[in-house]
Amino acid sequence: MRLPVFSSKFTANAVLVVLINLSTIHARTATSEADEAQITDPVEECTAYYYAPVTDALDGFPTIWQPASILSNDTEALNTWSNISQSVPTNIYPHGDIYGDWNDTSYNVAEDPDCWWTKSLCTIPKLSTLPADVASIPEPETMGYGFDDGPNCSHNAFYNYLLEQNQKATMFFIGSNVLDWPYEAMRAIDEGHEICAHTWSHHYMTGFSSEDAFAELYYTIKLVLGITPTCWRPPFGDIDDRIRAIAEGLGLQTIIWQYDSFDWEEQSGNITAAQVFTNYDNFIARAENGTFSTEGSIMLTHELNNFTMQTALTYYPKLKDAFKYLVPVGVALNKTQPYVETNYSLPTFDQYISGTTTTTASSSSNTTSSSTTSKSSSDGLALVRTMDYTLFALTFGILMLAA
Numbered sequence: 262m263r264l265p266v267f268s269s270k271f272t273a274n275a276v277l278v279v280l281i282n283l284s285t286i287h288a289r290t291a292t293s294e295a296d297e298a299q300i301t302d303p304v305e306e307c308t309a310y311y312y313a314p315v316t317d318a319l320d321g322f323p324t325i326w327q328p329a330s331i332l333s334n335d336t337e338a339l340n341t342w343s344n345i346s347q348s349v350p351t352n353i354y355p356h357g358d359i360y361g362d363w364n365d366t367s368y369n370v371a372e373d374p375d376c377w378w379t380k381s382l383c384t385i386p387k388l389s390t391l392p393a394d395v396a397s398i399p400e401p402e403t404m405g406y407g408f409d410d411g412p413n414c415s416h417n418a419f420y421n422y423l424l425e426q427n428q429k430a431t432m433f434f435i436g437s438n439v440l441d442w443p444y445e446a447m448r449a450i451d452e453g454h455e456i457c458a459h460t461w462s463h464h465y466m467t468g469f470s471s472e473d474a475f476a477e478l479y480y481t482i483k484l485v486l487g488i489t490p491t492c493w494r495p496p497f498g499d500i501d502d503r504i505r506a507i508a509e510g511l512g513l514q515t516i517i518w519q520y521d522s523f524d525w526e527e528q529s530g531n532i533t534a535a536q537v538f539t540n541y542d543n544f545i546a547r548a549e550n551g552t553f554s555t556e557g558s559i560m561l562t563h564e565l566n567n568f569t570m571q572t573a574l575t576y577y578p579k580l581k582d583a584f585k586y587l588v589p590v591g592v593a594l595n596k597t598q599p600y601v602e603t604n605y606s607l608p609t610f611d612q613y614i615s616g617t618t619t620t621t622a623s624s625s626s627n628t629t630s631s632s633t634t635s636k637s638s639s640d641g642l643a644l645v646r647t648m649d650y651t652l653f654a655l656t657f658g659i660l661m662l663a664a
């Protein structure tokens with residue numbers, strides 16, 4: 262996505278939500294993931310609720326929906342950054358600002374010295390120490406199925422449908438959204454979707470200083486519900502070799518895309534719903550004409566609003582018909598350990614297409630206790646619900662240092 266207005270509007274709305282969230286008055290009480298999943302009224306779904314483990318942990322995180330920086334008293338984050346920063350190039354400077362304003366930059370697009378995707382669609386870094394971005398899928402006739410910007414507050418109909426279809430996807434979650442909608446994030450993990458990071462505040466990453474770009478990834482990793490992702494997607498695709506080096510330092514594989522549905526832009530009014538449908542149709546036509554006969558593909562789609570999710574549901578049967586397989590990106594890559602924590606696994610591609618779409622049993626527990634529990638729990642999802650978030654932070658700090 263490359264629409265600055267999206268970022269600013271979205272942030273403003275989200276800040277309002279957070280303010281509601283953090284006030285002492287809460288419009289409703291959410292008691293469990295299961296109860297939350299039963300809500301079918303999108304207005305009710307999108308009403309902020311109080312969740313003690315999040316509220317109690319807020320002091321340990323940057324302000325939700327604001328551009329992140331390392332907290333001055335966070336010695337673990339500072340130490341981690343100190344280690345990683347040694348591998349981050351200092352001769353690549355921030356591009357424009359974090360709102361995608363590049364008017365004051367004079368970047369040489371033809372030479373593209375920084376492999377700046379936003380300008381050149383470059384996915385093979387100029388720095389030889391960095392791995393290439395994942396932009397396509399090695400499995401032929403396969404779509405890497407995924408959605409950006411969740412968890413969305415009105416996603417139950419969408420997740421219900423995916424559950425009915427036994428379809429898993431890669432969910433690129435925004436850290437601030439996870440804190441706003443923790444039960445919605447839990448549901449995604451519980452139902453076997455793959456979780457990747459999509460930054461803390463959803464701004465243009467190449468506009469950040471290196472230290473702040475690190476914070477945008479670091480704090481998102483730390484809070485994502487008991488699991489530490491090993492993949493991420495830059496908002497708007499805005500990445501260059503400096504940002505890649507920071508992500509690499511945090512053990513994050515960069516996932517980009519080949520085609521854009523532009524579903525995210527419909528709400529801005531810049532394009533119509535019909536144009537989004539045409540983009541889907543064109544992608545499907547390519548699948549049908551053999552474009553992906555030797556290598557699968559990824560299209561950018563969103564868990565952003567009711568339109569993007571409804572469109573995904575409308576087109577799901579058509580995508581299923583056009584492609585041989587629809588699988589999470591990590592499954593297509595045979596990445597059976599998707600998180601730093603080893604108590605959670607993804608099926609291999611062969612397992613998935615044979616019908617084993619999850620390899621980690623989901624928990625039937627729905628406790629909302631914020632007390633701590635043993636890290637040796639066999640179920641990372643139970644851990645999610647019972648482990649104090651402050652302990653999460655400590656745990657993840659240690660894990661990241663070890664990674």
Ligand SMILES: [Zn+2]
Pocket residue numbers: 262409410459463496497
């Ligand atoms: Zn996004």
